Amino acid sequence: MSESAPRPTLEAVAARAGVSRATVSRVVNGSDGVREPLAERVRRAVDELGYVPNQAARSLVTRRHDAVAVIVAEPETRVFADPFFARQLRGISKELTAHDNQLVLLLTEDRDDHARVARYLAGGHVDGALVFSLHVDDPLPGLIQRAGLPTVFGGRPHWNGGEDGVRYVDTDNRGGARDAVRHLLGLGRRRIAHITGALDQTSAVDRLDGFRDVMADPDPALVEEGDFTAASGERAMRALLARRPDLDAVFAGNDLMAAGALRALREHGRRVPDDVAVVGFDDMLPIAEQTEPPLTTVRQDIEEMGRLMARLLLRDLDRGTAPAESDGTGPSGVVLPVTLVRRDSA
Amino acid sequence: MSESAPRPTLEAVAARAGVSRATVSRVVNGSDGVREPLAERVRRAVDELGYVPNQAARSLVTRRHDAVAVIVAEPETRVFADPFFARQLRGISKELTAHDNQLVLLLTEDRDDHARVARYLAGGHVDGALVFSLHVDDPLPGLIQRAGLPTVFGGRPHWNGGEDGVRYVDTDNRGGARDAVRHLLGLGRRRIAHITGALDQTSAVDRLDGFRDVMADPDPALVEEGDFTAASGERAMRALLARRPDLDAVFAGNDLMAAGALRALREHGRRVPDDVAVVGFDDMLPIAEQTEPPLTTVRQDIEEMGRLMARLLLRDLDRGTAPAESDGTGPSGVVLPVTLVRRDSA
DNA sequence: TTGAAAGCGCTAACAA
DNA sequence: TTGTTAGCGCTTTCAA
Numbered sequence: 264m265s266e267s268a269p270r271p272t273l274e275a276v277a278a279r280a281g282v283s284r285a286t287v288s289r290v291v292n293g294s295d296g297v298r299e300p301l302a303e304r305v306r307r308a309v310d311e312l313g314y315v316p317n318q319a320a321r322s323l324v325t326r327r328h329d330a331v332a333v334i335v336a337e338p339e340t341r342v343f344a345d346p347f348f349a350r351q352l353r354g355i356s357k358e359l360t361a362h363d364n365q366l367v368l369l370l371t372e373d374r375d376d377h378a379r380v381a382r383y384l385a386g387g388h389v390d391g392a393l394v395f396s397l398h399v400d401d402p403l404p405g406l407i408q409r410a411g412l413p414t415v416f417g418g419r420p421h422w423n424g425g426e427d428g429v430r431y432v433d434t435d436n437r438g439g440a441r442d443a444v445r446h447l448l449g450l451g452r453r454r455i456a457h458i459t460g461a462l463d464q465t466s467a468v469d470r471l472d473g474f475r476d477v478m479a480d481p482d483p484a485l486v487e488e489g490d491f492t493a494a495s496g497e498r499a500m501r502a503l504l505a506r507r508p509d510l511d512a513v514f515a516g517n518d519l520m521a522a523g524a525l526r527a528l529r530e531h532g533r534r535v536p537d538d539v540a541v542v543g544f545d546d547m548l549p550i551a552e553q554t555e556p557p558l559t560t561v562r563q564d565i566e567e568m569g570r571l572m573a574r575l576l577l578r579d580l581d582r583g584t585a586p587a588e589s590d591g592t593g594p595s596g597v598v599l600p601v602t603l604v605r606r607d608s609a
Numbered sequence: 610m611s612e613s614a615p616r617p618t619l620e621a622v623a624a625r626a627g628v629s630r631a632t633v634s635r636v637v638n639g640s641d642g643v644r645e646p647l648a649e650r651v652r653r654a655v656d657e658l659g660y661v662p663n664q665a666a667r668s669l670v671t672r673r674h675d676a677v678a679v680i681v682a683e684p685e686t687r688v689f690a691d692p693f694f695a696r697q698l699r700g701i702s703k704e705l706t707a708h709d710n711q712l713v714l715l716l717t718e719d720r721d722d723h724a725r726v727a728r729y730l731a732g733g734h735v736d737g738a739l740v741f742s743l744h745v746d747d748p749l750p751g752l753i754q755r756a757g758l759p760t761v762f763g764g765r766p767h768w769n770g771g772e773d774g775v776r777y778v779d780t781d782n783r784g785g786a787r788d789a790v791r792h793l794l795g796l797g798r799r800r801i802a803h804i805t806g807a808l809d810q811t812s813a814v815d816r817l818d819g820f821r822d823v824m825a826d827p828d829p830a831l832v833e834e835g836d837f838t839a840a841s842g843e844r845a846m847r848a849l850l851a852r853r854p855d856l857d858a859v860f861a862g863n864d865l866m867a868a869g870a871l872r873a874l875r876e877h878g879r880r881v882p883d884d885v886a887v888v889g890f891d892d893m894l895p896i897a898e899q900t901e902p903p904l905t906t907v908r909q910d911i912e913e914m915g916r917l918m919a920r921l922l923l924r925d926l927d928r929g930t931a932p933a934e935s936d937g938t939g940p941s942g943v944v945l946p947v948t949l950v951r952r953d954s955a
Numbered sequence: 956t957t958g959a960a961a962g963c964g965c966t967a968a969c970a971a
Numbered sequence: 972t973t974g975t976t977a978g979c980g981c982t983t984t985c986a987a
Contacts, residue, residue: 270733272980283958288982298956315731319674320980322665323963330713349694356716360725365734367676368714370702379706385661387616388711493899522899529901553839553868555875555901618964629974634966642972666964669979 271312280308291316330365331576332389332412334380336396336403346547347565351417354569355393362577364390377402384410391576393417399463413579415572419465419596430579432572432597436466436544439561439601440473443514443542446559446603448477452512452540454485458499458524460516461490470516470544485510489520496523504531511539512609518543518550518560525554525608540609556607563601571597617658626654637662676711677922678735678758680726682742682749692893693911697763700915701739708923710736723748730756737922739763745809759925761918765811765942776925778918778943782812782890785907785947786819789860789888792905792949794823798858798886802831804845804870806862813837816862816890831856835866842869850877857885858955864889864896864906871900871954886955902953909947917943 273291277284282305289297290305291314297305308314322328333355335348352366359366367389369380384392384407391413394403399421407414416431447455457474460467475481484506489495496515500523503510515521521543525535533539535556543551546562575597619637623630628651635643636651637660643651654660668674679701681694698712705712713735715726730738730753737759740749745767753760762777793801803820806813821827830852835841842861846869849856861867867889871881879885881902889897892908921943 270731273982274980284981285958285960285983286956289957292982296956301957313731315728315733317669317980318732318734319665319668320963321982323663323669323965323980324982326963328665333714346692346695349692352714353716356714360716360722365729366714366716368679368698368702368712370699370706370712376706382661383711385659386664387661388664493895519895526899549839549865549896550899553872553896553899619966620964630965631967631974631976632972635973638966644972647973663964666979667966669964669981670966672979 270317271314272317273314276305276308276312276314279312280305326387328365328388328390329363330367330389331359331573332367332369332384332392334369334371334392334394334403334407336371336394336398336401346549347545350565351395351569354566354571355573356569357566358570358573358577364573364577371403377406381406381410384412390580391415393572393576396464397421398461413576415576415579417568417572419469421463421465428595430575430595432568432575432599434466434563434568435598435601436469437473437476439544439563439603440470440514441477442601442603443544443561444474444477446605447512447514447540447542447609450512450536450540450609454507454510455481455512455514456485456487456503456507456510457481458487458489458496458503458513458515458520460520462488467491467516474514482507489516489523491517491519493519493523493526496520497527498523500524500527501531504528504533512541513539514542514544516544518545518547518554518558521558521560521608522550522554525558529555536607536609542603542609546604551604551606554608559606559609560604561601562604564599568599571599616663617660618663619660622651622654622658622660625658626651672733674711674734674736675709676713676735677705677919678713678715678730678738680715680717680738680740680749680753682717682740682744682747692895693891696911697741697915700912700917701919702915703912704916704919704923710919710923717749723752727752727756730758736926737761739918739922742810743767744807759922761922761925763914763918765815767809767811774941776921776941778914778921778945780812780909780914781944781947782815783819783822785890785909785949786816786860787823788947788949789890789907790820790823792951793858793860793886793888793955796858796882796886796955800831800853800856801827801858801860802833802849802853802856803827804833804835804842804849804859804861804866806866807836808834813862820860828853835862835869837863837865839865839869839872842866843873844869846870846873847877850874850879858887859885860888860890862890864891864893864900864904867904867906867954868896868900871904875901882953882955888949888955892950897950897952900954905952905955906950907947908950910945914945917945 273284273287277287287305290302356366393415395417419431419433459471487499487502489499513524515524521541528535528539535541543558543560546560551558551560619630619633623633633651636648702712738753739761741763765777765779805817833845833848835845859870861870867887874881874885881887889904889906892906897904897906
């Protein structure tokens with residue numbers, strides 16, 4: 264640091280206003296019980312000195328940090344391929360800053376990262392955590408639980424149905440999948456295939472379940488597993504075409520895979536939607552609108568999901584409620600609605 | 610918080626190991642000067658108690674936070690439309706965590722946000738700042754300067770050429786643009802148009818300059834301003850076609866605009882690359898590879914850019930150097946190389 | 956309503 | 972090499 268003037272302390276403000284530190288603290292923190300003429304004097308001193316409270320000192324005594332960790336566990340794949348992530352972050356950021364909380368971002372990739380994250384959470388830097396993109400074998404939830412931090416998950420956790428007070432926000436994946444398939448049926452399609460997402464994520468499983476809800480007893484040859492990437496969609500589509508060249512529709516687990524499927528279909532000379540109708544999921548604009556033809560897809564409000572996660576967490580924090588005690592104090596799982604957006608692919 | 614056991618303090622560890630607090634502190638912080646048998650005893654006590662230092666207490670005395678603010682100033686547009694942002698963040702995150710620093714993310718949109726950010730930076734929560742996506746009229750740099758925080762900018766700041774010790778990392782936008790246009794010339798194209806990015810950002814200006822470097826004295830009718838979005842690319846392409854129906858190539862300021870241009874060209878029945886060759890910029894995979902045809906484009910290593918920004922900042926922090934004093938202590942502007950990636954569009 | 960004073964958990968002189 | 976001690980800047984009883 265350079266020789267810039269040292270930041271003014273409470274002490275300095277108190278001296279200038281001719282009051283005690285305690286009084287300044289009260290004014291700064293908005294607790295009433297300071298009479299008007301005095302309070303005004305303090306406020307002026309604060310302005311004149313450009314006083315900003317030292318957060319470290321404050322945290323030391325309050326044990327609050329007004330900061331929330333956002334943990335994104337996604338090795339390479341999806342997060343960085345589509346704008347999903349940025350959207351969610353923005354929703355979270357808006358809600359947090361509206362409540363004067365900071366967003367500490369923790370990106371994890373390797374196993375090594377987990378130790379680091381665990382240490383960080385245990386270090387008491389943040390008041391709570393928001394967690395994304397869990398896979399079935401992820402050790403993260405355990406680590407977080409041990410740190411005893413209030414937590415809200417993005418997406419239904421796989422280890423339970425949300426009945427034990429674990430907080431999460433999810434999209435209506437199953438309902439959206441049903442809508443998509445029903446739409447295809449309404450178009451007169453009967454041999455409808457499904458390209459699933461990575462089945463170690465609940466979103467992919469739920470979408471598959473929705474597909475099965477409507478298709479009753481689908482030919483197993485009409486289901487192919489992907490992993491949410493465009494490449495996997497392309498590969499899956501080829502496999503499906505090889506097995507069931509007579510298929511007349513595809514419901515892809517997300518838009519990226521739908522885009523891949525479109526390529527495979529084009530390569531095989533199938534016209535979309537004439538020969539094969541295609542529906543995606545997510546409605547990621549830069550993808551869904553740019554494909555040829557533009558995608559009919561299931562829209563979810565990603566930003567709202569982020570906002571809601573933050574809101575739920577902040578509510579718990581205000582209550583001073585630890586995760587284990589939160590039963591009955593509010594919904595533990597919130598599911599956001601989706602809507603089918605019709606474009607040209609189906 | 611629930612009645613979870615209070616976290617052990619230095620004091621507790623000291624008691625258990627039968628030493629003083631100072632000794633424990635030394636061991637924990639890895640300063641030598643503690644003899645082996647003792648050090649080992651301390652380490653065991655730390656493990657047994659699961660001791661993790663209280664960061665607030667530490668910061669209070671060290672005035673270090675081991676945290677860096679990442680400020681992204683982008684109202685709506687680009688950041689959330691392409692995966693640029695996520696990539697850069699990942700690069701930053703990797704470098705920061707490798708040096709045990711935390712990433713505090715500040716997303717700004719409105720003017721209101723600036724006050725908040727200023728307050729936050731002044732509050733002394735972070736040791737430095739990384740700043741992105743500045744536009745010419747942005748008040749942010751001033752606010753940051755006033756907070757006296759070491760800062761590294763992503764992209765060349767518009768207010769100077771980098772001669773006064775302002776640290777930044779940029780892509781070789783001008784050189785990349787030259788490569789793109791030369792490539793088109795090499796293909797025998799002569800009536801080459803350019804769709805610019807938002808000209809209140811230096812990256813867009815530099816790319817335009819590169820275009821002009823090679824085209825010498827281009828027909829003004831061959832240049833149209835966009836804003837880095839796909840929609841603007843589409844619109845710009847239409848305008849160009851209307852003015853110069855004889856054009857035989859387009860260099861778009863980024864891939865998203867190139868994708869938009871492709872749509873406009875298709876709509877007008879122009880074949881790519883036969884009738885019109887198209888080159889983009891960025892090489893954002895999910896876009897550049899998915900277009901029809903796949904894009905020839907200028908690749909920049911976004912993740913490396915993020916990593917480098919973090920590295921530069923950390924170096925300044927280690928030196929305890931404030932931005933104003935940093936002249937001559939290292940490069941103030943670093944420019945990363947680009948490479949032309951050939952696909953099918955040119 | 957205001958002030959005095961104790962202490963949050965840690966580091967860093969300084970002494971031993 | 973190890974321990975003692977004085978704060979870092981703030982909030983929060985408790986007394987006045």
